[in-house]
Amino acid sequence: MSDPTLLVLSSLAGGDKHGYAMMEDIERFAGVRLGPGTLYGAITRLERHGWIRPVNSKDRRQPYTITGAGREHLHDQLASLSRVVRTGLRRLENA
Amino acid sequence: MKRAMRLLARLYPSSWRKRYGSEFDALLEDSKPSAHDALDIFCGALKMQMTTWGSGRVTLASTLAGILVAVAVALFLALPAHYLSQAVLIVSPADESVPADESARRLVDRIEQNLYGRDYLASVIHEHNLYWRERLRMPLDDVVENTRRDISLVPVPSPGNRNAFTVVVQFDYPDPRVAQRVNEELTSRFIEGGLNSQLTSNWTFRVSVAPSLPLRPVTPNRARLMALCLLAGLFAGLTLAIVLRSRRTVSVG
Numbered sequence: 247m248s249d250p251t252l253l254v255l256s257s258l259a260g261g262d263k264h265g266y267a268m269m270e271d272i273e274r275f276a277g278v279r280l281g282p283g284t285l286y287g288a289i290t291r292l293e294r295h296g297w298i299r300p301v302n303s304k305d306r307r308q309p310y311t312i313t314g315a316g317r318e319h320l321h322d323q324l325a326s327l328s329r330v331v332r333t334g335l336r337r338l339e340n341a
Numbered sequence: 342m343k344r345a346m347r348l349l350a351r352l353y354p355s356s357w358r359k360r361y362g363s364e365f366d367a368l369l370e371d372s373k374p375s376a377h378d379a380l381d382i383f384c385g386a387l388k389m390q391m392t393t394w395g396s397g398r399v400t401l402a403s404t405l406a407g408i409l410v411a412v413a414v415a416l417f418l419a420l421p422a423h424y425l426s427q428a429v430l431i432v433s434p435a436d437e438s439v440p441a442d443e444s445a446r447r448l449v450d451r452i453e454q455n456l457y458g459r460d461y462l463a464s465v466i467h468e469h470n471l472y473w474r475e476r477l478r479m480p481l482d483d484v485v486e487n488t489r490r491d492i493s494l495v496p497v498p499s500p501g502n503r504n505a506f507t508v509v510v511q512f513d514y515p516d517p518r519v520a521q522r523v524n525e526e527l528t529s530r531f532i533e534g535g536l537n538s539q540l541t542s543n544w545t546f547r548v549s550v551a552p553s554l555p556l557r558p559v560t561p562n563r564a565r566l567m568a569l570c571l572l573a574g575l576f577a578g579l580t581l582a583i584v585l586r587s588r589r590t591v592s593v594g
Contacts, residue, residue, distance in 0.1 A: 265368040281378045282346075282368055283385020286361060290389070307371070308364035 250280055250288035251297075252327075255312060255320040258298060264307040265289070292316065342374035349379055352386035354393045402575070409574030413567050422558035424517035426524035429550035430531065433505035445506060448544060449496055455534035456527060462488050469523055471514070492527060507549070517555045524552035 257263060257271045265285055273279045280288070289310065292298040297316030301309045312320070346369050353362070372378060432448070455461070462485045466472060472484050491513040499505040510528050514520035532546045 265364060266371040269368075269372070281381025281385075282365065282372060283378075283381040283383070283388075286365055286368070287385050287388060290357070290361065306363050306367040308367075 248278055250284050251292055252320065252323055253278060253280065254285070254288045254292060255297060255316055256324075258310060258312040259317065259320060262301050262309045262311045264305075264309045266307065268310075295319075342376070342379065343369065346372075346374055346379050346382055349382040349386060352383065353389050356393065357389050405577050406571065406574035409570045409577065410567070413570030416570075417566060420560075421515045423513050423515055423560045424520045424555035424557075425511055425513045425559045426517070426520040426552050426555055427550070428510045428524055428528045428548065428552040430508045430510065430528065431499065431505065431547045431549045432508060433499070433545055433547070435545055449494070449508070452531055452534040453494060456492070456494070456530055457489050459485055461530070465523060465526060469519055469526075471519070471523070494531075510552070512552075513559070521552050521554045528552055 253272045253276055254268060256275070257268045260271070263271060265282070269280055269282075269285055289298065293300070293310075295315075296313060297319050298310045298312055301311050303309055347366065350362070350365055350369060351358070353365075358365075369382075432445070434445075459482070463481060466476075466481070466484060466488060472487060475484050475487065493509075493511045493513075495509040495511070497507045497509065499507050508531070510524060510531055512520050512524040512527055514523065528548065528551075532548075536546065
């Protein structure tokens with residue numbers, strides 16, 4: 247999985263994080279290192295859709311949190327991905 | 342590198358910078374600088390710019406890209422193609438037991454002098470009607486000098502025999518058939534020069550690859566030229582559009 251928006255949502259599903267913490271978390275759980283441009287491109291899109299929002303903070307390192315709509319979207323996307331994974335694995339085993 | 346990344350971050354649209362600039366800069370301070378991240382920021386800035394563009398700036402960028410592509414096409418048509426005919430000769434000692442490094446070097450020097458001689462090259466130029474445009478506007482000695490630059494002799498040691506060597510004879514010319522004919526002449530001259538030399542009683546000459554008829558030009562590399570101009574056009578268009586946007590933002594602010 248390399249869709250940066252899903253990676254960011256999956257990271258925030260585990261708790262609020264700022265940009266650098268998301269980069270490190272994603273690298274740990276997905277083995278993918280998002281560059282700063284890619285990460286903030288995803289953050290911009292997700293915030294525009296209302297799937298994440300900034301958390302009040304006085305630090306320049308702005309933390310974000312996943313919204314209810316974001317959880318729902320992530321759930322739908324992962325369920326769809328999971329169906330694809332199950333089907334692919336089953337077909338590989340039967341081949 | 343960190344400074345370059347901060348500069349690249351300024352390419353983002355000002356509205357985006359107003360909202361995310363401070364936290365993005367904080368992220369860059371935390372990150373380890375790398376060329377990969379710098380490229381990522383550049384691409385991110387371009388994408389963000391393009392999502393906020395109006396039709397005017399898209400038109401401007403496309404026009405500039407178009408102009409540079411047109412320039413590439415014009416160059417493509419105007420630049421003369423050059424074809425390289427090649428021949429490969431194998432020069433080996435008659436008696437392989439005799440070390441002949443020194444005499445091999447003297448042999449090649451002697452043949453080169455013979456091949457690059459002014460009178461000989463002048464006769465080749467006249468015989469094959471070479472460089473007729475240049476001959477109209479420059480003295481023959483200068484044309485001969487140009488001809489020398491278009492000839493190359495590349496001696497390469499032969500593997501397995503430390504005394505034998507291979508010589509690649511090349512001639513570069515805008516007409517492929519003329520390039521081949523002149524290279525045939527040069528290759529014959531090379532062999533004759535070698536055989537007539539007093540040094541060559543110990544050497545044999547064999548044509549391994551006859552002078553080739555080049556099918557494709559070596560220059561210009563037209564695909565590369567087109568690709569470079571297209572990239573330059575896109576880059577110039579994007580940069581101009583970003584600069585115009587920044588100036589407009591400053592004047593409005």
